[in-house]
Amino acid sequence: DVKVTQSSRYLVKRTGEKVFLECVQDMDHENMFWYRQDPGLGLRLIYFSYDVKMKEKGDIPEGYSVSREKKERFSLILESASTNQTSMYLCASSLVNSGTYEQYFGPGTRLTVT
Amino acid sequence: LAKTTQPISMDSYEGQEVNITCSHNNIATNDYITWYQQFPSQGPRFIIQGYKTKVTNEVASLFIPADRKSSTLSLPRVSLSDTAVYYCLVGGNTDKLIFGTGTRLQVFP
Numbered sequence: 233d234v235k236v237t238q239s240s241r242y243l244v245k246r247t248g249e250k251v252f253l254e255c256v257q258d259m260d261h262e263n264m265f266w267y268r269q270d271p272g273l274g275l276r277l278i279y280f281s282y283d284v285k286m287k288e289k290g291d292i293p294e295g296y297s298v299s300r301e302k303k304e305r306f307s308l309i310l311e312s313a314s315t316n317q318t319s320m321y322l323c324a325s326s327l328v329n330s331g332t333y334e335q336y337f338g339p340g341t342r343l344t345v346t
Numbered sequence: 347l348a349k350t351t352q353p354i355s356m357d358s359y360e361g362q363e364v365n366i367t368c369s370h371n372n373i374a375t376n377d378y379i380t381w382y383q384q385f386p387s388q389g390p391r392f393i394i395q396g397y398k399t400k401v402t403n404e405v406a407s408l409f410i411p412a413d414r415k416s417s418t419l420s421l422p423r424v425s426l427s428d429t430a431v432y433y434c435l436v437g438g439n440t441d442k443l444i445f446g447t448g449t450r451l452q453v454f455p
Binding site: 274291332 | 433
């Protein structure tokens with residue numbers, strides 16, 4: 233089974249701190265994604281990556297950056313955390329040309345910025 | 347990217363069949379239709395995907411009319427454990443899939 237793991241389930245940070253959210257997948261997937269989920273807004277795509285060192289902006293990239301130095305790892309960085317970045321963050325991965333558009337999601341990281 | 351519209355919420359009782367319809371009027375020729383299920387405090391889980399006509403797996407069926415401007419996810423004989431949020435998405439493998447707010451299905455005993 234595909235496994236997508238995220239570094240923390242719960243995280244509390246202070247305003248202005250630099251925050252790193254790590255995501256690792258173990259199935260050699262080319263695509264990796266970062267979403268945030270907020271009540272009433274569904275999942276919104278922050279960034280995604282098709283390959284190592286490649287990244288594309290999603291719908292809400294402002295205030296975030298990403299890093300993909302290795303194929304299995306995709307990091308989301310909040311350069312200076314703000315309270316409006318309090319949210320559930322979900323990482324996902326998918327295989328190109330698999331015949332399906334299935335994304336495999338991690339358990340999520342609930343980030344609180346105080 | 348095609349936008350999808352689906353009901354905000356639906357209620358059902360155990361044992362009933364549930365049909366959730368999604369409209370996607372601007373679907374592109376190479377877009378597939380994909381449905382996900384999400385339980386509280388978990389990431390979404392892929393349920394089913396289709397391009398046209400009908401697709402069935404062990405979990406659900408997906409009905410897509412010839413014009414592909416809508417699709418219907420059918421859950422046969424739902425149970426309490428089917429209470430979840432269901433998302434309809436259209437797009438391709440390398441597209442930015444738009445999840446939207448989904449349909450919150452509540453199943454009652």
